[in-house]
Amino acid sequence: MSLIFKNARLIDPETGTETHGSLTVRDGRIVDTGAEAHAQGGDEVLDCGGLCLAPGLVDIGVKVCEPGERHKESFRSAGQAAAAGGVTTMVTRPDTLPSIDTPETLEFVARRAREATAVRVLPMAALTKGREGREMTEIGFLLDAGAVAFTDCDRVVADTKVFSRALTYARSLGALVIAHVQDPSLSHGAAATSGKFASLRGLPAVSAMAERMALDRDMALIEMTGARYHADQITTARALPALERAKRNGLDVTAGVSIHHLTLNEIDVADYRTFFKVKPPLRSEDDRRAVVEAVATGLIDIITSMHTPQDEESKRLPFEEAASGAVGLETLLPAALRLYHAGDMDLPTLIRAMTLNPARRLGLPQGRLSAGAPADLVLFDPDAPFVLDRETLRSKSKNTPFDGARMQGRVRGTWVAGQRIYDAETSNA
Amino acid sequence: MAFTQTHLLGIEPLAPAEITALLNLADDYVALSRSANKHSDALAGLTQINMFFENSTRTQASFELAGRRLGADVMNMAMQMSSVKKGETLIDTALTLNAMQPDLLVVRHPQSGAVDLLAQKVNCAVLNAGDGRHEHPTQALLDALTIRRRKGRLHRLSIAICGDIAHSRVARSNLILLGKMENRIRLIGPPTLMPSGIADFGCEVYEDMAEGLKDVDVVMMLRLQKERMDGGFIPSEREYYHRYGLDAEKLAHAKPDAIVMHPGPMNRGVEIDGTIADDINRSVIQEQVEMGVAVRMAAMDLLARNLRARRSAAA
Numbered sequence: 001m002s003l004i005f006k007n008a009r010l011i012d013p014e015t016g017t018e019t020h021g022s023l024t025v026r027d028g029r030i031v032d033t034g035a036e037a038h039a040q041g042g043d044e045v046l047d048c049g050g051l052c053l054a055p056g057l058v059d060i061g062v063k064v065c066e067p068g069e070r071h072k073e074s075f076r077s078a079g080q081a082a083a084a085g086g087v088t089t090m091v092t093r094p095d096t097l098p099s100i101d102t103p104e105t106l107e108f109v110a111r112r113a114r115e116a117t118a119v120r121v122l123p124m125a126a127l128t129k130g131r132e133g134r135e136m137t138e139i140g141f142l143l144d145a146g147a148v149a150f151t152d153c154d155r156v157v158a159d160t161k162v163f164s165r166a167l168t169y170a171r172s173l174g175a176l177v178i179a180h181v182q183d184p185s186l187s188h189g190a191a192a193t194s195g196k197f198a199s200l201r202g203l204p205a206v207s208a209m210a211e212r213m214a215l216d217r218d219m220a221l222i223e224m225t226g227a228r229y230h231a232d233q234i235t236t237a238r239a240l241p242a243l244e245r246a247k248r249n250g251l252d253v254t255a256g257v258s259i260h261h262l263t264l265n266e267i268d269v270a271d272y273r274t275f276f277k278v279k280p281p282l283r284s285e286d287d288r289r290a291v292v293e294a295v296a297t298g299l300i301d302i303i304t305s306m307h308t309p310q311d312e313e314s315k316r317l318p319f320e321e322a323a324s325g326a327v328g329l330e331t332l333l334p335a336a337l338r339l340y341h342a343g344d345m346d347l348p349t350l351i352r353a354m355t356l357n358p359a360r361r362l363g364l365p366q367g368r369l370s371a372g373a374p375a376d377l378v379l380f381d382p383d384a385p386f387v388l389d390r391e392t393l394r395s396k397s398k399n400t401p402f403d404g405a406r407m408q409g410r411v412r413g414t415w416v417a418g419q420r421i422y423d424a425e426t427s428n429a
Numbered sequence: 430m431a432f433t434q435t436h437l438l439g440i441e442p443l444a445p446a447e448i449t450a451l452l453n454l455a456d457d458y459v460a461l462s463r464s465a466n467k468h469s470d471a472l473a474g475l476t477q478i479n480m481f482f483e484n485s486t487r488t489q490a491s492f493e494l495a496g497r498r499l500g501a502d503v504m505n506m507a508m509q510m511s512s513v514k515k516g517e518t519l520i521d522t523a524l525t526l527n528a529m530q531p532d533l534l535v536v537r538h539p540q541s542g543a544v545d546l547l548a549q550k551v552n553c554a555v556l557n558a559g560d561g562r563h564e565h566p567t568q569a570l571l572d573a574l575t576i577r578r579r580k581g582r583l584h585r586l587s588i589a590i591c592g593d594i595a596h597s598r599v600a601r602s603n604l605i606l607l608g609k610m611e612n613r614i615r616l617i618g619p620p621t622l623m624p625s626g627i628a629d630f631g632c633e634v635y636e637d638m639a640e641g642l643k644d645v646d647v648v649m650m651l652r653l654q655k656e657r658m659d660g661g662f663i664p665s666e667r668e669y670y671h672r673y674g675l676d677a678e679k680l681a682h683a684k685p686d687a688i689v690m691h692p693g694p695m696n697r698g699v700e701i702d703g704t705i706a707d708d709i710n711r712s713v714i715q716e717q718v719e720m721g722v723a724v725r726m727a728a729m730d731l732l733a734r735n736l737r738a739r740r741s742a743a744a
Contacts, residue, residue, distance in 0.1 A: 196626035200441075202541035202563030202601060205625065272542030316520050318540035320561070 001044070002026045003418055004037045008048035008379070012369045013055065013352035023053060025375040028417035033369055048379060051412060054351045055367045056088025056376035057332060058358040060149075060178075060256060061232060062307040063325070064090070064121075066112055067105070068097025072397050073309035078329065079117025080394040083422035085330040086378035086411040087305070089120040089366055091358070094131070095153035101126035101137045103145040110146055118421045120376070122148045122362070127166055127177060133157040136166040139175055148362050151178035151232070154279050154324075156214060158184045160221070167227035176362065178230045181214040181239065182206070182280055191320045192281045197266045203319060208236040208283060215239045219246045222253060230361060231255040234300055235283050237290035244299055254361050255299075257291055258306035259328055259335045264288075264401060274315045274322035276401045278306070295353055296345040302361065303353040305332040309397030327395045331402050337382055337409035347382070375418040384410040432731040435739075436548050436555040439564035440605040448606065452574050452583075455720070455727035459574075462498065462723055471730045472501035475532040480522075481558070482508040482538040487693060487718070488558050488567075492535045495725035501533065519543060520550055527551040532736060533729055536560075554732035556725075562596050567728060568692055569602035571721040573610070575713050576647055578720075579688050584611045589642055589683070591617040592651035592673060592700050593662075595624045599692045600651055604630055617641035618673060621662045638673055642682040650675055650691045653700050666699055676702040680711070688713045 006022040010033060022037040023030060039045050065072040082090050094100035100109055106123055113121035125147035129135045139150060150170060157163040170177050190206035192198035198205035215231060219242055222229045234243060234255040246253045266282045276282060294300040308325025315322050340350050359367030366376050390403040414422035432447045461469060477496040481489050489505065496503040534555045536544045541561030548555040559565040577583040588607055594600045594616050607614055614632040616623065628634055635641030642648060653669065663669045675689065689705055689712045697703040706712050
């Protein structure tokens with residue numbers, strides 16, 4: 001028995017094409033795509049009404065607050081948010097309480113995830129114990145336990161010797177290291193990006209150059225160690241030439257950017273709106289435009305939600321004291337579609353940065369519409385307009401910068417391994 | 430145009446006409462404060478609470494006196510020692526205070542934007558008495574009043590602001606106010622104490638004191654905080670004094686009738702030479718203190734009028 005999606009606008013990130021046709025799923029896998037599918041008795045046929053059908057999103061860097069802060073986000077609530085956002089694979093962060101830095105904690109997290117959600121969860125582990133930047137974690141054991149990448153999240157391993165050893169060790173095991181790129185002493189205490197806006201608001205600020213400085217150091221270390229490296233967020237124009245050079249020189253380097261840095265700029269902070277406080281801080285409009293362009297050309301590979309739940313208490317504080325981060329699982333796709341509607345890039349290019357590219361980087365079979373690929377799919381209407389109300393979000397934390405924003409593009413359905421996990425028609429939100 | 434503000438959180442939201450209206454009323458309050466009976470009933474029946482999350486003797490005294498001269502019931506809360514230390518958040522503190530039905534809340538806080546945050550949670554008029562490095566609106570208004578009375582106008586003057594611009598809320602508020610009133614502004618200081626992107630504010634930036642002071646009408650000095658003195662931002666106090674301290678030699682580059690201002694408290698021998706500070710022909714530093722009380726009386730009076738109007742409209 002097959003599941004046939006007919007009358008769909010198929011967005012194929014692998015071929016970079018969009019075609020009108022149908023897609024057939026059997027036993028959790030895509031078996032065929034084409035202009036016309038031939039349904040047999042017992043097959044389930046779903047008329048997509050000409051809406052977009054694409055691989056489910058693979059989101060690298062989702063924070064689920066288990067263990068430690070389940071009141072902010074649990075695997076259950078994150079899974080619901082992901083399903084509603086068309087995210088079929090969450091690659092979770094280890095910056096929990098305590099950090100995920102031992103195989104035992106990693107196994108606990110993997111078990112919790114399996115019990116709580118149908119969305120695929122792939123955990124990352126810390127690169128150094130307690131994310132303290134002093135001693136590397138048991139990278140080998142953690143890989144065996146299922147860690148897909150190693151990262152200290154928003155903490156930079158400031159000690160270059162520690163970092164170079166961890167990279168060397170990771171290289172020997174083929175492990176992917178994900179780093180935050182900010183010169184740590186320059187960015188210490190900063191709540192905004194240096195410039196007119198930060199000066200006007202009197203906020204402690206960091207030069208955009210701090211990102212390039214950190215990337216320059218890391219590129220030298222990658223040249224030295226040969227490790228597999230991914231920069232979590234490249235958000236400034238000044239860092240792009242260093243990234244381009246590293247790729248041209250054949251280093252095993254990729255880069256990501258959060259959806260917030262692609263769609264918002266520093267001015268959005270306005271009168272100290274703490275829901276716009278993220279790490280690194282929002283940048284100038286010139287930087288935003290440069291980074292959007294870098295996604296369009298493929299220099300920046302991956303778009304993430306950088307989903308970071310924070311409760312009201314940690315955000316209702318003076319801007320400098322307020323916690324950083326924004327939730328993004330449910331708004332990732334509609335916000336990303338702003339780039340499509342603005343004419344910055346076509347749909348396959350945009351979708352590729354959230355599907356095929358992250359899947360490839362992690363060696364996953366997802367992110368494709370070709371025969372044999374897992375039937376992880378999202379059906380969305382790219383044009384449907386709506387005004388976001390943060391209270392409708394499924395995340396336990398509602399700290400979105402898009403509250404009250406006009407968005408265009410809604411998810412209609414989400415499938416993991418051919419099983420429907422979200423249906424906009426029957427969803428109660 | 431009337432003064433339409435609900436709060437006084439900064440100079441930025443004010444229209445030039447509102448600034449003028451406030452200064453005009455402040456002129457009346459200077460006269461009142463100099464008269465035999467220094468009392469009015471403008472704020473009679475109203476409660477004013479001064480919440481200072483950061484130490485201040487002068488500003489707090491000035492606000493207290495301003496409130497008392499207008500007949501308000503004034504209470505001071507020293508927030509450094511209060512429940513804030515016990516972990517209460519700013520919002521909770523605001524809600525607690527709000528329940529006491531104050532009419533005017535005067536707030537100083539060490540973090541930029543904290544007073545804005547607090548103002549969103551209370552239903553009385555809030556006056557910013559300085560938030561982090563953001564704004565200190567009554568200081569800029571008292572400086573403006575001092576200049577206007579001394580120079581006879583508050584436009585087309587050449588004004589130099591000197592010293593630690595980066596960490597100064599006084600500099601920010603003055604820059605905005607004097608810019609709104611169409612003056613020519615120069616900022617003078619070492620580059621380590623200059624905020625980034627400052628040239629976009631429509632002012633000229635100088636690193637050399639003599640060059641920057643050339644032919645200015647007004648010299649505004651800023652206080653250099655002790656914690657900035659030792660090696661972090663400048664090499665030493667004495668090198669700073671040598672290059673940026675205001676002495677007779679440097680002041681000679683300004684116009685012969687240029688006035689010297691300082692928001693206080695002064696570090697004599699660091700940013701300003703003692704004899705300049707005491708020179709009654711040049712220094713208007715004591716006058717600034719007097720204007721401070723009048724400007725605060727005017728600000729609280731105008732906000733209270735708007736508050737009463739809103740309340741009677743709602744009733």
